[in-house]
Amino acid sequence: xxxxxxxxxxxxxxxxxxxxxxxxxxxxxxxxxxxxxxxxxxxxxxxxxxxxxxxxxxxxxxxxxxxxxxxxxxxxxxxxxxxxxxxxxxxxxxxxxxxxxxxxxxxxxxxxxxxxxxxxxxxxxxxxxxxxxxxxxxxxxxxxxxxxxxxxxxxxxxxxxxxxxxxxxxxxxxxxxxxxxxxxxxxxxxxxxxxxxxxxxxxxxxxxxxxxxxxxxxxxxxxxxxxxxxxxxxxxxxxxxxxxxxxxxxxxxxxxxxxxxxxxxxxxxxxxxxxxxxxxxxxxxxxxxxxxxxxxxxxxxxxxxxxxxxxxxxxxxxxxxxxxxxxxxxxxxxxxxxxxxxxxxxxxxxxxxxxxxxxxxxxxxxxxxxxxxxxxxxxxxxxxxxxxxxxxxxxxxxxxxxxxxxxxxxxxxxxxxxxxxxxxxxxxxxxxxxxxxxxxxxxxxxxxxxxxxxxxxxxxxxxxxxxxxxxxxxxxxxxxxxxxxxxxxxxxxxxxxxxxxx
Numbered sequence: 173x174x175x176x177x178x179x180x181x182x183x184x185x186x187x188x189x190x191x192x193x194x195x196x197x198x199x200x201x202x203x204x205x206x207x208x209x210x211x212x213x214x215x216x217x218x219x220x221x222x223x224x225x226x227x228x229x230x231x232x233x234x235x236x237x238x239x240x241x242x243x244x245x246x247x248x249x250x251x252x253x254x255x256x257x258x259x260x261x262x263x264x265x266x267x268x269x270x271x272x273x274x275x276x277x278x279x280x281x282x283x284x285x286x287x288x289x290x291x292x293x294x295x296x297x298x299x300x301x302x303x304x305x306x307x308x309x310x311x312x313x314x315x316x317x318x319x320x321x322x323x324x325x326x327x328x329x330x331x332x333x334x335x336x337x338x339x340x341x342x343x344x345x346x347x348x349x350x351x352x353x354x355x356x357x358x359x360x361x362x363x364x365x366x367x368x369x370x371x372x373x374x375x376x377x378x379x380x381x382x383x384x385x386x387x388x389x390x391x392x393x394x395x396x397x398x399x400x401x402x403x404x405x406x407x408x409x410x411x412x413x414x415x416x417x418x419x420x421x422x423x424x425x426x427x428x429x430x431x432x433x434x435x436x437x438x439x440x441x442x443x444x445x446x447x448x449x450x451x452x453x454x455x456x457x458x459x460x461x462x463x464x465x466x467x468x469x470x471x472x473x474x475x476x477x478x479x480x481x482x483x484x485x486x487x488x489x490x491x492x493x494x495x496x497x498x499x500x501x502x503x504x505x506x507x508x509x510x511x512x513x514x515x516x517x518x519x520x521x522x523x524x525x526x527x528x529x530x531x532x533x534x535x536x537x538x539x540x541x542x543x544x545x546x547x548x549x550x551x552x553x554x555x556x557x558x559x560x561x562x563x564x565x566x567x568x569x570x571x572x573x574x575x576x577x578x579x580x581x582x583x584x585x586x587x588x589x590x591x592x593x594x595x596x597x598x599x600x601x602x603x604x605x606x607x608x609x610x611x612x613x614x615x616x617x618x619x620x621x622x623x624x625x626x627x628x629x630x631x632x633x634x635x636x637x638x639x640x641x642x643x644x645x646x647x648x649x650x651x652x653x654x655x656x657x658x659x660x661x662x663x664x665x666x667x668x669x670x671x672x673x674x
Contacts (some may be wrong), residue, residue: 174305174482176304176381177609177669178316178318178609178610178611178612178615178621179609180316180318180609180624181400181608182376183318183609184317184318184388184488184609185245185343187318188321188323189326191267191271195270197394197485198274198312199274199341200287200313202274202277202278202282202285202287202312203273203274203277203286203289204286204287204288204289205288205289206227206281206288206289206290206292206293207288207289208223208290208554209222209289209290217663223248224290224291224292225290227292227411228290228292228295228439229289229291229346230362230403231295231403231406231407232294232295232298233406233516233591234289234400234403234404234407235295235298235299235302235400235404236298236404237396237400237627238302238396238397238400238401238404239265239269239301239302239305240262241300241393241396242266242396242400242674243261243302243305243393243395243397244257244258244261244262245258245389245392245393245396246390246394247305247308247309247312247390247393247507248386248389248390248395248453249378249382249387249389249390250306250312250313250379250381250382250392250617251379251381251382251383251385251386251454251578252379252617252618252619252629253312253313253379253617253618253619254386254389254617254619255619255622255623255625256312256313256617256622256623257312257313259623260308260320261305261308262323263317263320264304264305264308264317264321264324265301265304265305265309266318267321267325268297268300268304268305268324268328269294269297269298269300269301271324271328272295272296272297272298272300272301272328272332273287273289273297274287274329275287275300275328275329275332275569276293276296276297276332276335278299278332278341279332279335279336281321283610286321291486294407295407295408297588297648298418299349299353300328300331300332301329302349302353302404303327303328303353303356303357303360303372304327304328304355304357305354306353306354306357306358306359306361306509306513307327307358307360307361307364307509307596308320308361308629309322309361309506309507309508309509310361310362310364310365310504310505310506310507310509310525311323311361311364311365311368311425311506312607313380313506313616313617314365314368314370314373314504314505314506314610314611314616314617315368315603315610315611316607316608316610316611316622317550317609317610317622318609319609319610321597321605322599322602322608323364323599323603326595326598326599326602327595327596327599330360330373330591330592330595330599331350331356331360332485333591334356334587334588334591334592335350335352336611337351337587337591338351338584338587341589342580342583342584343570343580344577344581344584345464345467345468345524345528345543345544345577346463346464346524346583346584346623347405347408347409347414347418347420347463347464347466347467348404348405348406348422348459348460348462348463348464348466348592349405349443349463350373350460350461350463350464350515350516350521351464351520351521351581351584351585352515352518352584353470353584353591354460354463354513354514354516354520355513355517355518355585355588355589356588356589356591356592357381357509357513357522357592358509358510358513358514358517358592358601359514359588359589359592359593359596360592360596361505361509362497362505362509362510362514362593362596363592363593363594363595363596363597363598363599363600364503364596364597364600364603365503365505365506365595365600366501366502366506366600367596367597367600367601367603367604368502368600368603368604368614369502369504370504372612372613373613373616374498374499374504374506374575377613377617379618380616380617382438382448382584386443386519386523386574387452387479388449390448391448391450391451392670393450393452394451394452394453394455394456396575397456397459398426398430398455398456398459400424401422401459402418402419402422402423404422404459405418405419405421405422405459405463405466406418406419406422406466406467407615407623409466410467410542410543412537412544415467416466417467417469418466418467419471419583420475421462421465421466421470421472421475422458422459422462422465422466424462424472424475424476424479424611425458425459425462425475425476425478425479425482426455426458426459426460426479427458427479428458428475428477428478428479428480428483428572429454429456429457429458429459429461429474429479429480429482429483429486429656430455430456430458430483431476432456432479432480432483432484432487432493433450433451433455433457433483433487434446434451434455436450436454436484436487437450437451437454437487440487440491449490450487450490452540453507453512454483454486454487454488454490454506454512455488456512457479457482457486457512458478458479458480458483458515458635459482459486460482460513460517460520461478461479461481461482461483461516461519461523462478462479462482462520462523463517463520463525464520464581465520465523465524465616465661465668467543467544468524468525468527468528468531469527469531469535469536470523474523478519478520478523479490481519482515482516482520482665485515485516485519486509486511486512486515486516489508489510489511490508490511490628492510492602493510493511493515494510497510497539499633509635509669518585521585524581525578525581525582528544528574528577528578528581529574529575529578531543531574532600533672538559538562538563538566539563541559541563541566541569542563542566544577545569546568546569546570546572546577546580547569547570547571547572547573547574547576547577547636548567548568548570548571549568549569549571550568550569550570550571551568553568553613554668556568556661575609612633
């Protein structure tokens with residue numbers, strides 16, 4: 173077996189069994205049940221309905237749907253890479269969650285020599301998994317399952333370090349994960365795809381096209397993500413009014429971005445038609461844009477405006493920024509994650525800074541120091557005792573001012589981008605090593621390389637078949653000049669032979 177072979181018969185089983193043995197050993201040594209799971213800690217005074225599972229499991233179930241069905245369907249938009257998009261998502265997500273339970277456990281749930289496991293650990297692990305799947309979008313169709321597992325193996329610890337720094341030391345407000353999840357995942361993925369740059373793909377690829385069926389399946393994934401996104405944004409917010417606001421703001425932001433996406437899609441299309449690429453992705457922008465402010469008193473109108481703003485930035489990013497990144501900066505962002513997660517995450521960060529600077533007791537009352545817990549008075553401050561009379565259980569904070577907290581938000585953004593970009597580039601270097609079954613340029617976006625495909629697979633019309641109509645071909649030729657690497661295309665992209673012989 174040559175080092176550049178794409179045969180998985182030895183490579184994939186060897187890696188998988190090695191990872192499973194590692195996980196079994198680490199689980200055996202370090203993982204135990206938490207207080208809500210351990211039978212030894214249950215007594216006749218225990219109230220079963222107060223068990224954390226009844227609070228946490230509904231969010232866990234919703235996020236499961238997003239991870240395995242939402243992302244899986246969304247990534248299966250290529251007509252010849254539907255198996256790869258959905259199945260590799262399944263494989264990568266399953267391992268990433270197992271691995272994140274350990275990595276995040278050591279950082280956040282480790283005491284008395286053990287990682288204490290409950291449903292809340294699974295929710296946090298799924299957030300780490302979402303990071304990996306977003307980054308996966310940047311290299312979709314250009315990597316093997318072996319490479320994707322290695323990427324997850326490396327990305328989860330880097331994310332764990334970034335999360336630990338931001339949560340333990342910088343202590344920011346980011347309930348919906350716009351900074352820690354979306355921005356980190358974006359720049360990690362861009363760092364990796366920068367190193368894995370393939371010059372020939374800048375001219376398009378014969379199999380880099382969609383079909384009626386693949387677009388329908390992809391938009392189904394969009395709908396699953398859209399419906400369950402409020403659970404994603406509010407899962408770790410404070411119970412009560414904070415969580416209630418998070419649900420409202422997420423729905424309002426998503427609704428605004430959806431309407432704006434339809435309007436802009438028709439307006440920016442020369443033929444005045446809607447693009448399925450826009451429906452599949454740009455409609456989700458509002459969920460990211462409200463993320464960092466999702467539990468704050470920003471008003472419903474502001475949530476709506478953020479949804480519109482995020483959608484507009486996302487749409488323009490697909491149309492103008494993605495081609496520029498590919499042609500000038502060697503960043504082939506296959507799914508346009510910089511538009512849907514990077515730009516919107518940056519907007520969300522700015523919005524959060526503004527919301528923090530404007531937050532006052534006039535707007536929040538004493539609960540200001542619950543929503544912004546790090547602004548609560550320090551231990552020993554007489555003001556803390558006064559507030560605890562109004563809000564029993566209020567914990568001492570760090571006594572930060574609004575300006576100080578805003579600066580910490582900026583510091584968190586900078587450190588997150590730096591760690592993600594460096595980690596992504598180092599991971600990309602490792603993914604270029606031989607024996608990882610990397611597909612050649614010819615077999616990118618092709619299920620046949622790694623799957624036993626059904627008999628009708630070769631009957632699927634591809635770009636090299638003359639199944640694209642003359643109208644589609646003309647549209648793609650015009651887009652070819654400036655929009656070669658737009659994330660998802662409704663029609664087949666031209667390739668060099670068609671351009672030459674056309």
